[in-house]
Amino acid sequence: MSAKGRVKCPKKQLPCLHGQMIIRVLDERSDPGPLPLGFGALPGNSGESKELEEAAAVLARADDDSGLCPTLEDIADMETRIIQIKPDCREWKLQEEAALREAGEVIRQGGLVAFPTETVYGLGGDALNPQASCKIYAAKGRPSDNPLIIHICQFEDIYRIVKQVPETAVKIAEAFWPGPLTVILPKAELVPYETTGGLDTVAVRFPSHPVAKKLIEYGGGYVAAPSANASGRPSPTLAKHVAEDMSGRIDMIVDGGEVGIGLESTIVDLTAEVPRILRPGYITQGMLNKVFGKVDIDVTIIKPDSGQPPKAPGMKYRHYAPTGRLVIVEGEAGQVTAYINEQTAKDRNAGEKTGVIGTAEVLEQYHADVVKCVGSRENEEDIARNLFTVLREFDEEKVTSIYSESFSSEGLGQAIMNRLLKAAGHSVIRL
Ligand code: TXA
Ligand code: MG
Numbered sequence: 210m211s212a213k214g215r216v217k218c219p220k221k222q223l224p225c226l227h228g229q230m231i232i233r234v235l236d237e238r239s240d241p242g243p244l245p246l247g248f249g250a251l252p253g254n255s256g257e258s259k260e261l262e263e264a265a266a267v268l269a270r271a272d273d274d275s276g277l278c279p280t281l282e283d284i285a286d287m288e289t290r291i292i293q294i295k296p297d298c299r300e301w302k303l304q305e306e307a308a309l310r311e312a313g314e315v316i317r318q319g320g321l322v323a324f325p326t327e328t329v330y331g332l333g334g335d336a337l338n339p340q341a342s343c344k345i346y347a348a349k350g351r352p353s354d355n356p357l358i359i360h361i362c363q364f365e366d367i368y369r370i371v372k373q374v375p376e377t378a379v380k381i382a383e384a385f386w387p388g389p390l391t392v393i394l395p396k397a398e399l400v401p402y403e404t405t406g407g408l409d410t411v412a413v414r415f416p417s418h419p420v421a422k423k424l425i426e427y428g429g430g431y432v433a434a435p436s437a438n439a440s441g442r443p444s445p446t447l448a449k450h451v452a453e454d455m456s457g458r459i460d461m462i463v464d465g466g467e468v469g470i471g472l473e474s475t476i477v478d479l480t481a482e483v484p485r486i487l488r489p490g491y492i493t494q495g496m497l498n499k500v501f502g503k504v505d506i507d508v509t510i511i512k513p514d515s516g517q518p519p520k521a522p523g524m525k526y527r528h529y530a531p532t533g534r535l536v537i538v539e540g541e542a543g544q545v546t547a548y549i550n551e552q553t554a555k556d557r558n559a560g561e562k563t564g565v566i567g568t569a570e571v572l573e574q575y576h577a578d579v580v581k582c583v584g585s586r587e588n589e590e591d592i593a594r595n596l597f598t599v600l601r602e603f604d605e606e607k608v609t610s611i612y613s614e615s616f617s618s619e620g621l622g623q624a625i626m627n628r629l630l631k632a633a634g635h636s637v638i639r640l
Contacts, residue, residue: 279343283347289458289461289462292462293464294463295465296419310427312324312424316333317429319335321333321345322463323451323461325448326416327388327469328468329444329445329446329470329472329597330444330450331421331434332345332348334434335428335429335433336431336433337401337431339401339402353403353406355406355523356405356522358412359433361430362421362430370400370431372395381497386415389416389417390490391413392413392476393480394411394413394480396409412476418465418468418469439455443598444529447598470590472491475493484501485507486505486506487519490624491621507521510524528628531600531603531611531632533603533610535634538614539637539640541640542571545571548640549577549612552612553575556609556610562609563577563579564606564610565611565612567613568585579602579603581599583595596628616629
């Protein structure tokens with residue numbers, strides 16, 4: 210990290226994990242790759258040695274002052290309470306309201322509460338409290354250059370956290386909020402750099418899940434919430450998944466049952482003239498085109514091997530990967546099942562525990578040790594909702610070699626394939 214000429218301490222000094230600082234990596238031409246916990250990377254121009262010295266001094270000072278920000282050690286071994294709330298608010302009684310009020314209070318006091326949204330479970334903390342954001346990074350083991358999404362519970366609240374709200378934001382909100390869509394806009398002063406990973410832009414989302422909306426309201430109106438998984442693991446679609454990754458690290462889990470969509474929100478960058486999709490999701494390019502006439506899509510989504518860094522920092526990290534090796538097989542249905550059966554037989558002979566991610570239509574044709582149905586090809590929404598659960602189940606069953614069918618890259622399929630390709634580390638066999 211101290212490679213000559215590569216680092217500079219930003220003017221905005223960011224207290225961060227392990228009492229270190231988020232520092233800027235200036236050399237735009239070299240991709241710094243995943244950085245250790247507590248460091249951030251942002252593009253810029255070439256660094257000068259004076260700035261390098263400054264950065265070293267800041268880091269040294271920060272090391273002396275380890276009380277600056279909570280570390281995993283500070284938050285580990287805490288008691289994590291789990292409360293159940295029915296997802297349908299019409300069934301709530303005073304008891305549910307009181308429980309959500311209490312959960313909101315935990316957030317107001319700087320604590321962390323995991324909660325359901327319509328996409329995946331989020332790990333919530335007060336977005337305007339730098340310490341709470343630091344705790345989120347620590348609990349997830351997430352690199353601190355990977356910014357958090359601020360969740361709001363009414364559109365007007367956007368005006369306090371965004372410098373200038375363009376017409377495009379109003380238009381997109383009218384069409385898709387509350388819902389599974391996040392926008393990127395220039396941040397207002399009020400938003401701490403700890404929450405934005407050092408960026409001058411901020412991600413904002415107004416979710417539709419009743420539990421999420423109420424919790425955000427009771428939590429003070431601005432809740433930073435990444436997906437509530439440990440960094441690198443599939444996003445949680447059930448409270449059980451959150452407990453697997455976060456028990457002992459956070460104050461509370463609000464169990465609101467299974468989420469509806471199962472893949473994270475679509476992210477749209479509204480800082481340029483033409484809106485640009487940075488992460489595909491349930492709100493598809495086609496749906497956005499209808500509102501704007503035309504939207505762009507980050508080149509790294511269509512061409513993952515373009516060699517360019519993605520615009521959403523989180524998209525550059527390996528994600529969702531099961532512990533076993535995952536390979537996607539693309540081709541005509543009969544050929545795919547035959548190839549997968551051949552490979553799983555070979556792998557089993559070599560001592561592997563084999564698995565298949567298949568669709569209902571051909572499931573019975575597979576002979577692997579563990580065959581998981583991700584849904585029917587007739588219903589892409591089912592496939593989206595089941596994908597992360599299935600990926601986690603292979604870990605539970607200690608499968609070492611997994612093959613998956615491939616899906617169309619149109620519509621919702623674009624988001625499904627984006628996550629599946631990441632989980633497979635882009636390992637694809639084309640027949
Ligand atoms: O559906 C969702 O969006 C879920 C639920 C909990 O709301 N949240 C979620 O958060 O997926 P997370 O932290 O797992 O993913 C946020 C993504 C990351 O890839 C991050 O890099 C990107 O959003 N992001 C956040 N702020 C950004 C910014 N200012 N500019 C570009 N990308 C940003
Ligand atoms: Mg995530």
